[in-house]
Amino acid sequence: MSLINQQYIKLLFQELKTHEYPSNYYFSLQGEKSCFFRVNKSKLRQATHVDQSNLNICIKNADDESLFDVQLTGCLHEDVRRVNAILDENVEPIELTAEAANGLIEDQETIQHKHREAEFLEILDDGDDLVGIFTDGELFRGVARGGDEKLQWFETARADVDYSIYEKDSCIKEFFSLDDLSREKIAEAISKSKENMSVLQGEKIELTPGVYPAYFSPSAVNEMLGMFNWHGVQGKAFAEKQSVFMELLEQKKSFHPDFNLRENFVLNLSPKFNEEGEVSEEMIDIIKEGQLVSPLVNSTSAKKYKMNANKANRSETLRSAELVAGKTSESELISSLSRGLYISDLHYLNWSNKKNASITGMTRYGCFFIDEEGRRMPIKDMRFNMSLYDVFGAWLTELSLESKIFSDAHTYGSRSLGGAKVPGVLSSINFTL
Amino acid sequence: MIDLFKRVIKSYSGSDFDISLSYKAENYRTNVFLNGKKENTFKGINAGVMISVAKDGRVVRQAIPTINEGHLKNLIQLSRDRLSSLGPKFLPEGQFEMLEGELIDLTKDEVIPINEVFPVLLNSSLAHESWIDFVRTSLTESSEERITVNSRGGVFHDKKIFTDFYLNLMGSRDSVNQNRSNGDVVFQGAMGNSFLHNILETKDVLKKELNDLLSAPVCPKMKGDLVLPSDQMYIQIHESIGHPLELDRILGDERNYAGGSFVKPIDFGRLQYGPEMMNVVFAASENTQPAGQSFDDTGLETTNEYLIKNGKLVAGIGGFESQKRSGLKGTSSTRSSNWNRPPIDRMGNINLLPGESKLEEMISSVENGVLMRTNRSWSIDDQRDKFQFGCEIGQVIKDGELKEIVRAPNYEGRTIPFWNSLKMIGDESTVGDFGTSNCGKGEPNQAIRVGHRSPACLFSNISIFPGE
Numbered sequence: 001m002s003l004i005n006q007q008y009i010k011l012l013f014q015e016l017k018t019h020e021y022p023s024n025y026y027f028s029l030q031g032e033k034s035c036f037f038r039v040n041k042s043k044l045r046q047a048t049h050v051d052q053s054n055l056n057i058c059i060k061n062a063d064d065e066s067l068f069d070v071q072l073t074g075c076l077h078e079d080v081r082r083v084n085a086i087l088d089e090n091v092e093p094i095e096l097t098a099e100a101a102n103g104l105i106e107d108q109e110t111i112q113h114k115h116r117e118a119e120f121l122e123i124l125d126d127g128d129d130l131v132g133i134f135t136d137g138e139l140f141r142g143v144a145r146g147g148d149e150k151l152q153w154f155e156t157a158r159a160d161v162d163y164s165i166y167e168k169d170s171c172i173k174e175f176f177s178l179d180d181l182s183r184e185k186i187a188e189a190i191s192k193s194k195e196n197m198s199v200l201q202g203e204k205i206e207l208t209p210g211v212y213p214a215y216f217s218p219s220a221v222n223e224m225l226g227m228f229n230w231h232g233v234q235g236k237a238f239a240e241k242q243s244v245f246m247e248l249l250e251q252k253k254s255f256h257p258d259f260n261l262r263e264n265f266v267l268n269l270s271p272k273f274n275e276e277g278e279v280s281e282e283m284i285d286i287i288k289e290g291q292l293v294s295p296l297v298n299s300t301s302a303k304k305y306k307m308n309a310n311k312a313n314r315s316e317t318l319r320s321a322e323l324v325a326g327k328t329s330e331s332e333l334i335s336s337l338s339r340g341l342y343i344s345d346l347h348y349l350n351w352s353n354k355k356n357a358s359i360t361g362m363t364r365y366g367c368f369f370i371d372e373e374g375r376r377m378p379i380k381d382m383r384f385n386m387s388l389y390d391v392f393g394a395w396l397t398e399l400s401l402e403s404k405i406f407s408d409a410h411t412y413g414s415r416s417l418g419g420a421k422v423p424g425v426l427s428s429i430n431f432t433l
Numbered sequence: 434m435i436d437l438f439k440r441v442i443k444s445y446s447g448s449d450f451d452i453s454l455s456y457k458a459e460n461y462r463t464n465v466f467l468n469g470k471k472e473n474t475f476k477g478i479n480a481g482v483m484i485s486v487a488k489d490g491r492v493v494r495q496a497i498p499t500i501n502e503g504h505l506k507n508l509i510q511l512s513r514d515r516l517s518s519l520g521p522k523f524l525p526e527g528q529f530e531m532l533e534g535e536l537i538d539l540t541k542d543e544v545i546p547i548n549e550v551f552p553v554l555l556n557s558s559l560a561h562e563s564w565i566d567f568v569r570t571s572l573t574e575s576s577e578e579r580i581t582v583n584s585r586g587g588v589f590h591d592k593k594i595f596t597d598f599y600l601n602l603m604g605s606r607d608s609v610n611q612n613r614s615n616g617d618v619v620f621q622g623a624m625g626n627s628f629l630h631n632i633l634e635t636k637d638v639l640k641k642e643l644n645d646l647l648s649a650p651v652c653p654k655m656k657g658d659l660v661l662p663s664d665q666m667y668i669q670i671h672e673s674i675g676h677p678l679e680l681d682r683i684l685g686d687e688r689n690y691a692g693g694s695f696v697k698p699i700d701f702g703r704l705q706y707g708p709e710m711m712n713v714v715f716a717a718s719e720n721t722q723p724a725g726q727s728f729d730d731t732g733l734e735t736t737n738e739y740l741i742k743n744g745k746l747v748a749g750i751g752g753f754e755s756q757k758r759s760g761l762k763g764t765s766s767t768r769s770s771n772w773n774r775p776p777i778d779r780m781g782n783i784n785l786l787p788g789e790s791k792l793e794e795m796i797s798s799v800e801n802g803v804l805m806r807t808n809r810s811w812s813i814d815d816q817r818d819k820f821q822f823g824c825e826i827g828q829v830i831k832d833g834e835l836k837e838i839v840r841a842p843n844y845e846g847r848t849i850p851f852w853n854s855l856k857m858i859g860d861e862s863t864v865g866d867f868g869t870s871n872c873g874k875g876e877p878n879q880a881i882r883v884g885h886r887s888p889a890c891l892f893s894n895i896s897i898f899p900g901e
Contacts, residue, residue, distance in 0.1 A: 003497070003498070003499070036876070036877050038686075038876050040524060040684070040685055040686045040688075041524065041685070043522060043523060043524040044519060044522045044523045044524065045523075045524050045686060046492070046494070046775050047492075047493050047494065047515070047519060048494040048495075048496065048774070048775050048877075049493075049494065049495045049496065050496040050773045050877075051495075051496065051497050051498065052481065052496070052498055052773055053498070054479075063470055063471070064470070064471045064472055064473060064474070065472075065473050065474075066473070066474040066475075066476075067473065067474070067475045067476075068475075068476050068477065069475070069476070069477035069478070069479070070477070070478055071478055071479045071480055071481065071498050072498065073498050073499045074498065074499055075499060075501070082478060086476055086477070086478060117515065117518070117519055117522075118518040118519055118522065121519070121522040124522070131685060131686070131688045131689045132689035132690075132876070133689065133690075133876035133877070135877070162689065162690075162876075163689060164688055164689040166688065171688075173689070240566065240567050240603060241566055241603065241605055241610045242603065242610075242612075246610065347692070347814060347815050348812045348813060348814070348815070349812065350810045350811055350812040350821075350823075351810055352810055352812075352821065352823055352843060352900050353841065353900040353901050354610075354900075355610070355841075355901050356901065358900070360810070360812045360821045361812055362812070362813075362814040362815065362819065364814075364815055381814055381815075381816075381819070382819075383812075383814065383819045383821060383845065385821065410878065411876070411877030411878045412873075412878050412880060413770075413771070413773075413878075413880070414773075415877075432821075432845065433819050433821070433845050433847070
């Protein structure tokens, strides 16, 4: 376990007397005890263990909000001192540095984390050119509101297996999550990746720009779904006319009738509560039958822009998204392609035209071309530029029967929670360069 | 804290392994104003220690948020045990060195009292016009302190202040929505009084341009000349020079996430990246740029280096570990984003040196082209070759003269042909300082500050098209 756990947080909240604060104070927590094993050429490149927890205090006033973020140390009196100092409007944060450095910290028993790296690393075969990261450990989230003694808590243990295997310049990428770094499951996945490499043998062909029929794997679709969190289905983005989906809101545009996007907390990828302790409905339709039903709206946007709140999180992003699956198997969809592409992965997406929800980006890893006779040939990576209204609308033929669950394995400062359940999509792609 | 670290390390003297203790603390304060009202205040403290235990070029690291002596010692012991079990599994060419010596570099910058900053920010966020829907102004002041003590007698300590300022005007007219912003201004040092005054001047310019944009046609599609001032040049340099020159990308470490590089080891000393007038430097000593520093996170003293000299690729971006692994010339730029991440190869201040052309000379030499300002969209492949960029505002150039303003200008290209189409480099009067606070790479991810100083440049025969 981490230096900081639920028991410690309860103690800290007692000491801070959070239940005596006004009800416009929200105390939320996020923490992790993680090991990151970074690998290149099937050898350990970096082994890093991180133990960190942060307390975030939000004060919601009539017209504005303040957010205070404190790194917790696990030492009760130091943590109380930091919280009190940062809440003081008159204390410049910069003054905290020296004090934190000099602060006395109580002795704390070290609890050793599972010590299994050597065993897990045995499965890596020196002969493989495998590169990536294996992450293991516990994550928690908690929240309490001023004036309330109740502490809501979510904790989980999750291992993320994220690697690429190369043979010359051909590559198969794999990503999945487990309860822990199971040797058997990882070995099985690596062996399957190597089998899949067979389709990428031979010279890579260079395609000419133009629109091609394409099957987007769940991973590629998930990459595009990620864009819905960036000037996408956020209440604030619509209110400030910054959303790429303004024309969806105005019903000038729509997606395909089979395009159904919802928040589905039954997947249990993320806590149902947000940073204010509001508990979301289990299912929230965002886009139904191609039409926008409800943007993600938190209480701040609801008040500021007079919108209907649906207990979204602070950033109004998808926490447990599901793109509803279709009826035809992936293998049938792929075999229906003639002069088309299997798109395994996409890279570095950005909005190229916000008015029309157009994205640009690159193909990556194991993409291949399928000719009229069903022969499969690896391709040189291509740039594309196209509207999501086309990919998930006019061009969309079908979604696959099978879905894949992707945990949100982002590690921007700390490990993320949440994820998405996503099928593949048979549609088209517009190559430009 | 230095004494505490020395004491902890001394208790292991005579051991067969090395220890490094690195403390990093970051404090920040952000104020956000929307339409003349305070919208958000953010304040935070983030601090901890990275314990590194090394033997024979292999390292195990533990990051903890405390500086408790007992806890530090327990984890050093634990790391050592782990190191012995993991030893054979490490990359054989992995290196880790402990530098000796003492380097201290403490900034004397003071933050401006909040009561002086508030009125300016408030003023700059007033909308005033009916066609301006929202104006958001955001200012972040932060400090970073680093202390590293190691078992080879090395002591490194510095403290820096950074300022990030963002001003964004959002307007609409007749179903056209447009934004005009100052780009992302990030620099090292406190916000001076001149900067405070500039905020309101900047806003007036942006306001006029937003008004123009709301009635402007979209950018024409053409093969033509492209003039890029520094607020677009910075991202062009970042994506198509900075990243592909990172030695860890060239060594393959980043292939599963950020990507590799089209640059191969054999290209150093040979590849003609651009025309002879093109010179790109790693400018560690530029202390007002975001990545100015006198030593990196491994304790390597920083020196300025040419990366591209007279158009030829001469050095990569990477610290001593990557230099040893690759046998290539690099830079002192191994950095960690925070206490909870290990140091890796990062850009520092990567600058294109000015040339001799005036902006007017560049424009008057163009028969048919577009001048594009302020990046708003960026994308490049994982080998850093095929890119597409979009800007907030464009202006058509016809027969040597600036003509109408156009919205949603985009261009695309491939890195080496693009840089070799560079025809003119602006002089000192066209130079601007930009950068980003969120350059991301690494597994786990590390977002870090980098700086790019650049003159305006003219490129010929580029594919230009509208983003609408």
